[in-house]
Amino acid sequence: MLNFTDCADKPFHIMRTINPLKAVVLSGLLASAVSAPAITLEIQAGSPGAKINSAMWGIFFEDINFGADGGLYAELVKNRSFEFPDHLMGWFKMNPSHSQGEVTVRDDAPFNATNPHYVRIASHGTAPLGISNEGFRGIGLSKEESYNFSAQVRGVAEVPNLRVQLYGSDGTLLDSVLIQGLSTNWAKYTAVLHPKDTDPKARLVVLVEGHGTLDVDMVSLFPEHTWKNRPGGLRADMVQKLADLKPGFLRFPGGCIVEGYDLAKRYQWKKTLGPIEERELLINRWNYEFLHRPTPDYYQSFGLGFFEFFQLCEDIGAAPLPILNCGMACQFNSSQLCAPEDLTNYIQDALDLVEFANGPVNSVWGAKRAALGHPEPFHLKMLGVGNEQWGSNYIAHFIPFQIALKSKYPDIQLVSAAGPDPGDERFKYAWNQFRELHADIVDEHCYANPSWFFNNSHRYDSYDPTGPKVFMGEYAAQSVAIISTKNQNNLECALSEAAYLTGLERNAAVVRMASYAPLFGNVDAWQWKPNLIWVDSLHIFATPNYYVQQLYSCNRGDTVLPVKLDGITTTPEGGQNFYASATHDDATGEVILKAVNPGGDPQNVEITLSGLTEIRPEGKVTTLAGDRLDGINSMVHPTAIAPVDSAIHDVMGTFTRTFPPHSMTVLRLKGK
C-alpha cells in the first residue's frame, strides 16, 4: 500500500498564477523549544536489512539557470554563431563614431548550413571597426589563466587583419592579439590571450584593422584549463564540485527541457553530436517559461551534448541516466502529442541511444560513438521515458516504449514518470498503472516546504518492496513556496531534506535512487530557486543542501541496519524532533549512523550498538550545523555552513553522545 501524502503547492509556469506563499512555521517552532528530552537509539547491527543500490545518491542535471550554456559548458562567448533570432544579441558594434563601414548579418555562402548566419565587417576607413561580446552576463577572466580564442573567418575584399582584444569592465585593455594572413575561404583562426588582470565582467572585442572586409562566424573563447583540459570542454570548478559528490548516477538532460514547450522545441539527442557548428541552436524553454524571470538571451548551443554527458558520467564515476522525450511536449505548456504514426520515431531514438551507448563499433550507432573517440561502451543500464508526464496519454505512450525496449534490451531498466506531485490523483493513477505494467523504476518529484520533508520521513515505510522501485528524481525543500524568487538554500531546508533522506535510506529495498533538483544556479541569470550549487562567471559555492547530499553519498554504506528510536517527540506539525538511519560499509566494516537534530537545543542520545562485539573506542564524526535555521552560504561566505570532521574516543556498546542544535551528524564506528 502506498502512503499518499499531500505535497505543497505544485507548478507553476508561464501563464499560470503563482501559488500563494506558504508560511514556514517550523522555524519558529523549533527555535522555541526549551529542552530536548533524552532519546535512546539502538543500531541493530546484527540484523542487516536491504542492500543499498551503489547508485543510490546521484545528480540531476538540466540546462536551467544557465546550467550548461553560461555554466558547465565553458564557452565564454554568447551567441557565438549569430543564430539567436536577434542575430546580434550579446554583441555590440565597436567604434561606430570613429570608424567608417558597416557590420551586417548574412547567411549567403555560410561556413556551415546548420547554423548559417555570420557577420560581415566592412571597414572603409582607417580606424578599427568591429564587434564586442558581453559573454554570459560578463566574461569571467582570471589573470592566472590563458584563453583560447578561435573564429571562422573569410576575407572578402582587400583582406585586412583581424584584431582580438580583451577589455575589463572599466574599459582597461587586458590583452590584444593581431591575426594576419587571412584567406579568402572560410578557415579557422586561433590565438591565445593572457589577460593582465582578473575581471568577472570582461568583454571580447573582434576588430577589422585596416581597409577591407571580413566575414566572421563561430567566435569562441575558452579558458585553457577546462575539466581534464579538454579543448572546448567543461568548466573545471563546476565539474569538480560534481565529482566531490561521488555521485552514483547522472540524470540528463533534464527536466522539462526534455519535453519542450511544443515538440519542435524538444531535446533531440541526435542533434547534439559531432562538430559543434553542426549542432543546431535551439531556444531554451527557460528563456520564456516564467513571466517573472524572463531570460531572453537563453539558448542551447548543445556544446554540452549527449556524447559529453556520457563522457562526464565516466569521468565522475556516475551511472548514465538519460531521459528521452516520449512523444509528449510539456504538459504545463502545449501538452502537444506526436502523431500516432510518429511515435515509432521516438521509440527508435531510444533504441538508437542504447546502441550509441553500448553497441559494438560495427553497429550503426556504436560506430558513431567510436568515431567520436570512444570505441568502448558507456555501459548504459537505465533510460527514462519522458520527464514529468502524467495521465492516460502518457501511459499509452509508455507501453510501446516498454515493449520495444524490453524486447530488444531486456536488461535496460526503464524509468517511468509519476507526474509533478507526490500524492495527487495523477500520481495515484500512474502508480496503479505502473504496478500493473510491472514497471522497473518510478520517478517521483516533490518541491515542497520543509515541513513536508520532515513529515514524510516515513513515506516509504509502507511501499511494497516487491512492486516497482522508486527514483526520487527531483526534490528540494522550498523555504517560501515553489517558484518563489525568495526561496533560499537555507539550513532548515537542508536539514529537512536530511531528515527525509533517512527514510529513503531506511527503505533502500524500495528506493533505488534519489537526486536533488535543480543542480546549478548562476547568481546573475537564474530562473528557479533553490539550487544545489551557485556560480558566477569565476566563482562557485556549495549550499548546505549540497553538503547534505555529499554526507549521504560519501557515507552510503552497503547494507541497511535497522535503527530503533525511543523517546522522540513529535512537533505540533507532525514532524519528529530527531531522525536517524544506519548502514554498514562492507569494505571498511564500519557502522555508519546518520542523525538529524533540527531543533534549537542540543540533543542527548544514548546510543546502543547491538549485535556487535569488539567495539573500537574511536570513531569518526562529521557535523553539518549552524546557529540559525535561516543560515545560508554565499559568494562572500561560501562555507559558512559546511561539514566539520572530528574524532571520538569513547565508543562502547552503549554510550552517550550530544548532537548539536540544527545539525546533521555522520558517525562512523567500528566493531565486529
Ligand code: AHR
Ligand atoms: O527542476 C526544475 C523543473 O521542475 C524540472 O525541469 C521539471 O522536471 C520540474 O517541474
